[in-house]
Amino acid sequence: MVSEERKNEILKELREAVIQYDEDKVVEWSNIAIKEGLDPFVATMDGLAAGMIEVGDLYNRKEYFVPELLMCSDALYAGLDILKPAIKESGRKPEAKGSIVLGVVEGDVHDIGKNLIKMMFEVAGWDVYDLGKDVPLDKFVEEQIRTDSDIVGLSALMTTSMVAMPEIVKKLREKNPKVRIMLGGAPITPEVVEKYGADGTAKSAGTAVDEAVKLIKMLREEEMKEKK
Numbered sequence: 001m002v003s004e005e006r007k008n009e010i011l012k013e014l015r016e017a018v019i020q021y022d023e024d025k026v027v028e029w030s031n032i033a034i035k036e037g038l039d040p041f042v043a044t045m046d047g048l049a050a051g052m053i054e055v056g057d058l059y060n061r062k063e064y065f066v067p068e069l070l071m072c073s074d075a076l077y078a079g080l081d082i083l084k085p086a087i088k089e090s091g092r093k094p095e096a097k098g099s100i101v102l103g104v105v106e107g108d109v110h111d112i113g114k115n116l117i118k119m120m121f122e123v124a125g126w127d128v129y130d131l132g133k134d135v136p137l138d139k140f141v142e143e144q145i146r147t148d149s150d151i152v153g154l155s156a157l158m159t160t161s162m163v164a165m166p167e168i169v170k171k172l173r174e175k176n177p178k179v180r181i182m183l184g185g186a187p188i189t190p191e192v193v194e195k196y197g198a199d200g201t202a203k204s205a206g207t208a209v210d211e212a213v214k215l216i217k218m219l220r221e222e223e224m225k226e227k228k
């Protein structure tokens, strides 16, 4: 077990390496995290993803611009390549499994958060149908019908792209009233979820699977009642 002090040091190095878009360092410290027994999920969220959030502040302060953001996200992905298999091995098993269609809505190419969410569902043994980023609205509906997935997860990082969400929600409900819809991304709040007529959200990758499990349990209970 890694000591608290060492854990904080490793997390700080991971955050700094993402911020400095230093891929080699990200790789080095991701390997150190695994070797020294730091929970790879903690390393991902409190190291890599936390670094990316600080990058957002630098962008806001106009100290970083789009090229830096891209290099930082490349660095984050280099670490994720190393930590993801370790997260899979550590196997977080939920109470129930289901299937989810995931994608970033049209006009939006921010996919880091969506990819972290995807990873958590995969690790939990769910079937994940990833549509990627900048996904045309109708594609979500088509893919839900094709795969008969329990849940559709929509991601948006911009206030300008999240406005497409209510239309997708409406179309999904028209085609399949049983589908459960989760919204996520920095501008999404529980109030937005309610306003857009969706069913749930999660502020972080750590709680997304639990929220989805709650939704499908409710769905299955409703189905049981209908059958009686």
Ligand code: B12
Binding pocket: 049, 052, 053, 055, 056, 057, 059, 060, 066, 067, 069, 070, 073, 107, 108, 109, 110, 111, 112, 113, 114, 116, 117, 152, 153, 154, 155, 156, 157, 158, 159, 160, 182, 183, 184, 185, 186, 187, 201, 202, 203, 204, 205, 206, 208
């Ligand atoms: C990295 C980044 C980029 C990168 C994206 C790289 C990539 N592959 O994703 C690049 C350089 C491409 C980029 C481009 C742009 N960006 Co940008 N970007 C960011 C930045 C700094 C970080 C986003 C991020 O990765 N966060 C880290 C991840 C881990 O967090 P997350 O995405 O929020 O995801 C978590 C939760 O939200 C949740 N979640 C996410 N999705 C889902 C889905 C479901 C179903 C659930 C349950 C949960 C969930 O779980 C995740 C994990 O914990 C943000 C700043 C910020 N504070 O968000 C700006 C930001 C989003 N960008 C912004 C802007 C303006 C742009 C550009 C227009 C800039 C430009 N002038 O070109 C372009 C737009 C391109 C486009 N059409 O989409 C603005 C948006 C403002 C707005 N209108 O709302 C922000 C907020 C910066 C700012 N303060 O101005 N950007």
